[in-house]
């Protein structure tokens with residue numbers, strides 16, 4: 001998702017206490033930033049941030065980091081954060097560099113409506129491909145947990161196979177999340193697809 005240039009983008013980014021522009025030095029030290037040892041959950045490709053902001057509001061004892069690669073998208077998320085939320089930060093970064101940002105300190109990864117990269121020759125760009133699963137290995141603190149939602153059936157089946165081949169145990173799956181177990185918190189894309197009655201595919205998987 002790339003948005004048209006947002007007016008005052010630089011100003012919004014410069015004035016936000018929630019945006020980490022320079023993460024050098026934070027690797028291995030994220031709990032110092034949050035000033036506690038609570039679990040840290042990240043969403044990679046958070047888009048306009050509804051899911052991660054609502055999660056941070058509802059779960060004060062968990063720290064959340066929203067990661068997004070485009071400035072024009074991240075400013076939209078920054079503008080939505082209510083004052084006083086101290087368990088949330090946002091990071092402008094590409095998932096390709098994730099293993100340079102965290103070192104054994106993440107407890108859960110959310111992959112919500114990740115870009116499907118439909119062409120077979122691009123499959124290693126998918127955030128659930130082995131290229132990324134290898135990178136995630138060194139960012140998890142203990143048990144590795146990934147929760148994924150998508151509208152894209154091909155990405156979903158690809159991801160189920162990719163997770164399994166990489167040693168993840170599929171702990172919960174749904175081919176129609178909103179019929180099986182309606183989540184309390186939804187994402188922007190999820191709202192868009194479910195309003196058109198499209199099924200939301202879901203998997204929670206874990207690895208020791």
Ligand SMILES: C[S@@+](CC[C@H](N)C(=O)[O-])C[C@H]1O[C@@H](n2cnc3c(N)ncnc32)[C@H](O)[C@@H]1O
Pocket residue numbers: 001002044045046047048049067068069070073093094095096112113114115187188189190
């Ligand atoms: C389809 S949107 C989904 C947004 C949000 N998670 C939701 O469900 O509403 C995918 C988002 O992932 C971001 N993204 C894609 N590849 C990324 C990467 N390698 N690193 C960080 N963000 C990425 C895109 O810029 C886009 O904002």
